[in-house]
Amino acid sequence: MNETKTGTFSRSLPVFVGVAIAIAGFLFLDFLSNRPSRISGASGISAFEILEPVEAAAVIGINLCMAAAGLFLKPPARQKILLLLSCLSLFLYVFLAGRGAERVVADLPMARVFPSTSAWLGILGSAVVFSTESSTLPDRFFKSALSGLLLCALAALVFSGQLDGLSVMREYANRSGRFWQEGASHIFLSASAVGAAIIIGVPLGFAAFSRNRLEKGVFAITNSLQTIPSLALFGLLISPLAWLSRTYPFLASLGVKGIGSTPALIALCIYALLPVVRNTYTAFKIIDPAVIDAGKGMGMNRLQLFFTVELPVALPVILGGIRIAGVQTVGNTVVAALIGAGGFGQFIFQGLGEAAPDLILLGAISTVLLALAADGLLGALTEIARPGSRRRQEVARP
Numbered sequence: 001m002n003e004t005k006t007g008t009f010s011r012s013l014p015v016f017v018g019v020a021i022a023i024a025g026f027l028f029l030d031f032l033s034n035r036p037s038r039i040s041g042a043s044g045i046s047a048f049e050i051l052e053p054v055e056a057a058a059v060i061g062i063n064l065c066m067a068a069a070g071l072f073l074k075p076p077a078r079q080k081i082l083l084l085l086s087c088l089s090l091f092l093y094v095f096l097a098g099r100g101a102e103r104v105v106a107d108l109p110m111a112r113v114f115p116s117t118s119a120w121l122g123i124l125g126s127a128v129v130f131s132t133e134s135s136t137l138p139d140r141f142f143k144s145a146l147s148g149l150l151l152c153a154l155a156a157l158v159f160s161g162q163l164d165g166l167s168v169m170r171e172y173a174n175r176s177g178r179f180w181q182e183g184a185s186h187i188f189l190s191a192s193a194v195g196a197a198i199i200i201g202v203p204l205g206f207a208a209f210s211r212n213r214l215e216k217g218v219f220a221i222t223n224s225l226q227t228i229p230s231l232a233l234f235g236l237l238i239s240p241l242a243w244l245s246r247t248y249p250f251l252a253s254l255g256v257k258g259i260g261s262t263p264a265l266i267a268l269c270i271y272a273l274l275p276v277v278r279n280t281y282t283a284f285k286i287i288d289p290a291v292i293d294a295g296k297g298m299g300m301n302r303l304q305l306f307f308t309v310e311l312p313v314a315l316p317v318i319l320g321g322i323r324i325a326g327v328q329t330v331g332n333t334v335v336a337a338l339i340g341a342g343g344f345g346q347f348i349f350q351g352l353g354e355a356a357p358d359l360i361l362l363g364a365i366s367t368v369l370l371a372l373a374a375d376g377l378l379g380a381l382t383e384i385a386r387p388g389s390r391r392r393q394e395v396a397r398p
Helices: 002-028 053-072 077-107 117-134 140-159 167-174 176-210 212-227 230-247 249-253 261-285 289-297 302-332 335-339 345-354 357-385 388-396
Strands: 030-035 043-046 112-115
Touching: 002 053, 002 077, 002 117, 030 077, 030 117, 053 077, 053 117, 077 112, 077 117, 077 140, 112 117, 112 167, 112 357, 167 176, 167 357, 176 212, 176 261, 176 302, 176 345, 176 357, 212 261, 230 249, 230 261, 230 335, 261 302, 261 335, 289 302, 302 357, 335 345, 345 357
Parallel strands: none
Antiparallel strands: 030 043, 030 112
16 A cells, blocks of 8 residues: 555656646746836736736646646546646646736836746646656557647637737737748758758768777767867858858859858758767667568568668667757757857847847747757657558568
8 A cells, every 4th residue: 555655656746846836936936027118127926916816716726636636546547637737737827928918018018028937837837747747648649639739729829819918929020020031041950950960870870880890980970079069160160161162152152151051051960960870870770680580581682671671670760869850950050040040049149139038038939849849740750650660570470
């Protein structure tokens, strides 16, 4: 009995931590920050100052329901209820932040209102619960459907104007044209860098697997390149690329310059290489020799063996490395704005220069959402590739 109680508590610990963070923040910290103008100092607004009693009760009630579900329910109902409640909690925090901002702006039209510590802790607590429970629930359809529903609900809040009172949405309204332009630049740079890393990294990883003499050299180079700070790498690339564009005019006509997208693309590709090379090497290294022997026993030649047996088995692990590289590259692309490559980093660094947290949030939230979208897309591709393990079992059967 004691072991059962201990196991239940240990499984529920992340839920209790998330709920405790959310409730403590809601009760004792500011829910919104308000600046009378863009250059004024901020003042905090607690949840009980700006929300209706029923709204505050709903937030506390959902968090308490999550704690109760974590303590008393058993899998798989426990995970499903907690996932549902955490999505509802996250949506409620965003919705109430928008409602609270509208009430402030109604009295102070020039005010800049953005979520403060309490709102962010509530969102963090909900995310902790969602992440913990989704990792233990085998029902992928339920998780995907719920995640899609949450994204649709949040998108509905944005496009219906429910969040227009928040200063980050005001910044978006003032810069909507430039926002989509920088977003396209961010996606182009990230996708191009990851694509180049795949073209270079997959053959390199396979070569390291096939030839033991190359293994140490390949990983020594890729590991060393990964340790160079991003700003330092951008700086190291500026001078040689500027020299090349001056010495060979045709390169300048192709867009090769000391600043801009060219050094950013090269640096981002270098940073994306290690996870692609490492996972490709590991993917082929862990293939069971019995699977290859079974393919040889069926009369397959080397090429047939690679494309029919080895590659399908290795593909999910390779895609896992590409997934890591993709998410990492989306984040690294922010820094590329410092050398004129564009992207959401433009808003972040402009906001830092102007002491405008709402502008920083516009760039930061957009980057996070893009990284989550990349992670979801590449994760879905990885799951689609997993049936390759079934093909391995079929080949291995006598």
